[in-house]
Amino acid sequence: MVQALLASGGLHQFSVWIIILTPRLPRAQKDCQFTAVGSVCQMGSIMMRIELKINGSTMPAEVDDDTPLLWVLRDTLKLKGTKYGCGIGQCGACTVIVDGQTARSCSLAATAAVGLEVTTIEGLSANGDQFVQKAWQDIRVPQCGYCQSGMIMAATALLGKKLFPTDEDIDREITNICRCGTYDRIRAAIHAAANGRT
Amino acid sequence: MNTDRRSLLKSIAAVSAGVVFPVTMTGCRVADPKPSDSVELFSWVVMMPDNTVRIRIPQSDIGQGVVTTLSQVLAEELDLKWSSIRPEFFDPLTNLKRNNVYVYTCTESSWSADRLFNPMRMAGAQIRQMLLTAAARRSGFDVADLRTEESSIILPGGGRQSYAEVASAASHIAPPHPSRVKLKDPADYRLIGKPIKRLDLVPKTTGKLEYGIDVDLPGMLYAVVQQSPVYGGKLVSFDEQAIAKMPGVVGVVRIAAGPCGLNGPLADGGEDYGMDDAVAVVADSFWRARKALLALPIEWDDGEFAYTSSESIMADLVSRAGRPQPVVREAGDFAGSIGRAHRVIEADYSYPFMDAMPLEPINCTAWLNSDGLQVWASTQFAQEAHRLAAVTAGLPPERVQFNLPYVGGGFGRRCQNEYVSQAVQIAKAIPGKPIKMIWTREEMMARGYPPPITISRFKAGLDEKGNVIAWFNRVISGTAPDQSYGPARLPHYVPNLRIEYARVKTPQPFGWMRGVAFTQHVWMNQGFQDELAVAAGRDPVDLYMDLLDEGSVPSDLKGRDVAVRRIRHMRAVLKRVCQMAKWGTPLPKGRGRGISVSDFSYWDSYRTGTASSVVEVTLDGKGGLRVDRVFAVLNCGRILNPEVVRGQVEGSIFWAITTALYGKITLKDGRVVQRNFQDHNVARLATACRNIVVELVESDDHPAGVGEDAVPIVMTAMLNAIYDAGGPRIRSLPLSDHVLSFRKQDGSDALPGKPSGNP
Secondary structure (H helix, E strand, C coil): CEEEEECCCCCHHHCCEEEEECCCCCCCHHHCCCEECCCCCCCCCCEEEEEEEECCEEEEEEEECCCEHHHHHHHHCCCCCCCCCCCCCCCCCCEEEECCEEEEHHHCEHHHHCCCEEECHHHCCCCCCCHHHHHHHHHCCCCCCCCHHHHHHHHHHHHHHCCCCCHHHHHHHCCCCCCCCCHHHHHHHHHHHHHHCC | CCHHHHHHHHHHHHHHCCCCCCCHHHCHHHHCCCCCCCEEECCCEEECCCCCEEEEECCCCCCCCHHHHHHHHHHHHHCCCHHHEEEEECCHHHHHHCCCCCCCCCCCCCCHHHHHHHHHHHHHHHHHHHHHHHHHHHHCCCHHHCEEECCEEECCCCCEEEHHHHHHHHCCCCCCCHHHCCCCCHHHCCCCCCCCCCCCCCHHHHCCCCEHHHCCCCCCEEEEEEECCCCCCEEEEECHHHCCCCCCEEEEEEECCEECCCCCCCCHHHCCCEECCEEEEEECCHHHHHHHHHHCCEEEECHHHCCCCHHHHHHHHHHHHCCCCCEEEEECCHHHHHHHCCEEEEEEEEECECCCCCCCCCEEEEEEECCEEEEEECCCCHHHHHHHHHHHHCCCHHHEEEECCECCCCCCHHHCCHHHHHHHHHHHHCCCCCEEEECCHHHHHHCCCCCCCEEEEEEEEECCCCCEEEEEEEEEECCCCCCCHHHHCCCCCCCEEEEEEEECCCCCCCCCCCCHHHHHHHHHHHHHHHHHHHHHCCCHHHHHHHHCCHHHCCCCCCCHHHHHHHHHHHHHHHHHHHHHHCCCCCCCCCEEEEEEEEECCCCCCCCCCEEEEEEEEEECCCCCEEEEEEEEEEECCCCCCHHHHHHHHHHHHHHHHHHHHHCCECEECCEECCCCCCCCCCCCCCCCCCCEEEEECCCCCCCCCCCCCHHHHHHHHHHHHHHHCCCCCCCCCCHHHCCCCCCCCCCCCCCCCCCCCCC
């Protein structure tokens, strides 16, 4: 899975974030529905038929074994709320929640998500009234909005782990990029979501 | 309408089911150009039978909120019920056919409020008159006896007619001449100036808003491109056989160098900046296309810039800075007065190439079939994208439909439209199939449109009291339109002044970037003024106030009233920010304050906002920097929506922090060194200041831009604050190239600048 390691000392402003990607094998191989439907191709990728558990539903997909979850979500399953921003796990526009943990779906092979519970922005609510989404609306966070799916997913995961995240928790856990510069409101919305949660 | 189009519409309807807020793709225009019972009025609005109203937004929404603010402007005069408004983006073809009825369609220069405030108020008022006239004829009352509210006409006695009821009759009435239309008294505004929530707020939190990259069409193929990695390079060959058997690969397309669309009205004579040769791999998925492109052997001829680097360019600029350059502003006798000065201060400032890096990667979807060409692209300049698409396809404009979706960030990068040309070239090679072309982030960074690399050499003379009596500034920048306003349009009238400005050709085509030349020159100018204040032992505010002296404006100056107004506005915001930040109160060791003030006065008739900022920073003495507090005051004329404006100032603050900390694109052997965000960090939550205070000045002036004014002043204040905190004087960017330790006693920097290990 994706781990972010804080690698430098000094003040947090100049901390160096290194994203380490360790492809995770399916938990129980025997439960997985791997079926090679094509021959091994030149580039070493194998086409597979997999089943993913997305937002509580089981969704079948045929994918090359190295296809990132992001592109399966967006282009195969048409869940377009999860965004492509950098493709290397830096910007977090593609953040989804996998078994309660945030994952950069651009850097996680879809096959590695087999057997795991994947939640995307579409799975938070039918009408945009999940508590983090509501806080985002109350604080009026989005500008262009492109990063906000990933931000909301990262905030939801953080609030799932901690009832009242501190500013330091937010700084450490949410490394997503917003180019419009809505950071001040993101921070405020996370606190508002924590305080408004019933 | 042929089968292709119909099946497209069906699929769009299916995809868009449940979309809360209709975007262009799902709006009535594309899906059904003229629903039989909807009524278009005066090109600007479409009255729907359910009494909802489509408002045509003639700008791209790049996050600045025009969908909401411009709706407020038109709906104010039309007395629309706010909840009935369903904005949609304008159609460039309609605008072309109707002789630019939408007035101003390029989304740049922070001009949407300035350019559209009057036309959209007037359009709303004219349409209201048309509806009133229709209702009067129908009811038999005089127009004077009718009034309007909440999308309805109120008859004497309290009877109501909805706009929808009279819309059809109104559509046959000629719009009244503007001279016969009375606009509202601003005191009666109930929408303009109110902190209304953005109309697209909810879908921006649910993932349901459709950006260009989300366009999805039946049978769509995906393309990934690589342009010449060296600017100006030519494609020699590629070996498509090497990837022919890779799964899903459809083909390889050679994309010819060519025009990338007009770079915006400010560019010199509409110069068309170049797009280089490129190769596109088309496949049945993005991932497969990307993999195949990486595996495709391509041979390039790197061309004239094969050995050009940022270092060699900067060396050239420095050498030119040693020679006289063309004078763009002059007063008094600089050469004589500098000889009489009590003290002479000199400094060289420099500014690197940068990249706007909007978060939505560049993309464009194009579909050429027997019906014509359909294009979708997140762009800041849809009108030009439409023109360029038609030219590239070799089709008359009427056969090209351009669909403008929401834009995931612009910041100037999307004023260029070369990607539209690329996608259309691919669609031409594979007709009948919709092609969605997506750039990788790596391609975006390799092919940016930077603001110009610049050197700014200063020399100033102080008299015995520490007054600035002589000011010299020689600026040499890379490829750019004439940006001499940066050094020359100082609001000051120093008695002896000489400003020189020249440009040299550099590899990359120029691009506008949020804050444009003001970010460079306000920082350089006021960084140097801060040095003068330190040298004179004066408070910088005291020095600025002295320089911002109405009495110093020459009485025979052309545009003297503008010069005086600039000074008054600047003094006012400067004074206010000092109060807010408690300027002058002591700070503990290691902390410092900086201050700055500026407007965006490109030329005399340019309506501009004025902003001032104080930034407080802490240096930990070990190279660490924290931005503790940012105060910003903005006078942007009339405020259309204070929450939207506030958001723009907040965004500008973080843009300034990113620019100061990390802003730099490096050329080596003609190539951009930075590949992705791992090589070019940006401000994130951990680096973003946690304490920002924004104040907006109430004003009845014409609305001015709000998206950029705070960028240069916040950056300048931040960099000046580093010196105040005991750190080095910052004369080049980014900060991650500097060691931010404390200065020695003699004032010299502790160490020569070298990377401190910052990302």
